[in-house]
Amino acid sequence: MKYQPVIGLEVHVQLLTDTKIFCGCSTKFGAEPNSQTCPVCLGLPGALPVLNKKVVEFAIKAGLSTNCSITPRSIFARKNYFYPDLPKGYQISQFEDPICQHGWLDIAVDGDTVKRIGITRIHMEEDAGKLVHGELSGPGDGSGVDLNRACTPLLEVVSEPDLRTSDEAVTYLKQLHQIVTWLGICDGNMEEGSFRCDANVSVMPVGSNTLGTRAEIKNVNSFKFVKQAIEYEIQRQIDLIEDGGTVVQETRLFDPNSGTTRSMRSKEEAHDYRYFPDPDLVPLVISDEWINRSRQELPELPEQRRQRFMDELGLPLYDAEVLTASRALADYFEAGIAAHSNAKAVGNWIMGEITRALNDSGTAIEACPIAPGQLAELLTLIDNGTISGKIAKTVFDEMWRSGKAPQVIVEEQGLVQVSDGDAIERMIDEIMAANAGQVDEYRSGKEKVFGFFVGQVMKASKGKANPSVVNELLLGKLKG
Ligand SMILES: [Zn+2]
Incomplete structure (x- = not known):
């Protein structure tokens, strides 16, 4: 029998606010354990949460950028469960009436074919603390609880089960990652867990309309692992069914060392959490005016910019995609073409020499030692015949090293092209x-x-x- 995999993703996006979602504590990563805490995020009785407005603004931006409708009156709910890193005994999240609903992203599959992936909802919630094992300076080698991360703001982006292959899942995930980093609402650091993903995977016989039982895979913190984890899980479920077994609903943990998933616990149903509206937080009312203002503040998104690079500058799709890989790179390119009219040439140098030098030195484009205007000057020296394209590479290396202007380097080193x-x-x-x-x-x-x-x-x-x-x-x- 042939099987059709069905995949849905739940992505946790840690928001780049200075302070936590319900208190004024700092969200800075890597501080001394429990140094960024207060009665609210420690979960002390009687401490009252106050919603951080910035979190709402970020959530609205994320929603508008993923074609969601913004819920005019959304509700915070308590999700009840016990775990040592959750001192209140519940997590403040959203259940009914989340802030964003019914969105979608179009992803490119197999070249030009576009597939629409539904986004069920985006809701706001607080993160839990962290357990630290065996790294304590105190006596014994037990575990400790660090609550610096408790109450850090998250968005959870839940897709419809529209994805069919691991490649589609990764494409969707990359696109979402690009949008939230582009908006500047998340740093996108997957290793530090600022952008993390749980994958719901099931298989059903081809032609069936009934979804199979799904397993939820946790702990997948890179695009590569997402692909590996999904592929392993699809094969595991198919093998299980072929051998006459049945897939059970459970939470599984991905092990990056072996590339396999293993059972962690049976999966809870929503009703296990006894969600109810949080009586400490009033309903969040978002006016049309607020939504419109947010819409106007949205930057030009990667897809729109890509299209403009092709339509207005005549760039091929490949160039347009590479040059919009991040907002900073696209900004660099635009600053370059403001100083030099040949968009194709500017693009080639950015995709070629600049990218190579950035990669070799592990530098981010934001810290590129060659300003876009200087790159444009270098290209002008080639255009007017002062230097050859070959010598330009030498000048480029020297610009990178010394930060000097290309004209200065050409004069100092006598590199002017001989056309006489x-x-x-x-x-x-x-x-x-x-x-x-x-x-x-x-x-x-x-x-x-x-x-x-x-x-x-x-x-x-x-x-x-x-x-x-x-x-x-x-x-x-x-x-x-
Ligand atoms: Zn706090």
Whole structure:
């Protein structure tokens, strides 16, 4: 029998607010355990939560950017469960009436085909604390609770079970990751858990309309692992069914070392959590005016920008995609073309030399030592014939290293291209005189030798001779 996998993703997006969702404590990562806490996030009795407005603004932006409708009156609910990192005994989340609903993202599958992936909901919630095992300075090697992360704001983005392959899941996830980092509401750091994903996976016989029992896979903190975990889980379920077994609803943990998933606990149903509206928080009312203001404040999103790069600048799809990989990269490109009109050339240098240098040095585009205007100056030096494209690479490396302007480097190192015909002719004459044998070879029909002469002239000029002038003069002389 053939099987159809069905995948839905629940993504937790940690928001880049300075303070927590219901108190004024800092959200900074990596501080001394329990140094960023107060009665509210410690869950002390009687402490009252106060909603951080910034969290709502970020949630609205995320919703508008994923085609959701914003719920005019949304509700916070208590999700009740016990765990040592949750001192209140409940997590403040949203259950009925989450802030964003009924959205979608279009993802590209198999080249040009576009598939619409539904987004069921986006809700706001607080994160729990963290258990720290065996790293304590105190006596024994027990576990400790660090509540710095407790009450950190999260958005949970829940997709419809519309995804069918691990590739579709990764494409969707990357697109969502790009949107939240582009909006500046999340740093997107998957290793630190700022963007993390649980995958619901089930399989059903091809042609069936009844979804199979699903397993939820937790702890997947890279795009690569998402793909691995889903593929392993699909195969595990198919093997199980083929062997006459049944898939049970459970939560499974992905182990990146073995690439497998293992059972963690049987999966709770929503009613196990005894959700009820939090009596400490009033319903959140969002006016049309607020939504409209947020809509106006939205930046041009990656997809729109990609389209504009193609329509207005004539870039091919590939270039447009690479140059909109992040908002900072797209901004860099736009600053470059503001100073140089050849968008294709600016794009090529960014995708080529700039990207290579950034990767080699582990530098982010935000910290690129060559300003977009300087890159444009370098291209202008090539355009007006001051330097050759080859010498430009040398100048580029020096710009990267020293931060000097390209014009300064060219003058200091005497790199100006030699286009003067007389000077080049003199070099050619000397080289031909010193290599009479090769001249004869060429004249007897061995035209390959031409490359030897070009090489000699470039060598004699230290790479500075204008290649097209060299070619033209050489041809004339050798034929003569
Ligand atoms: Zn606090």
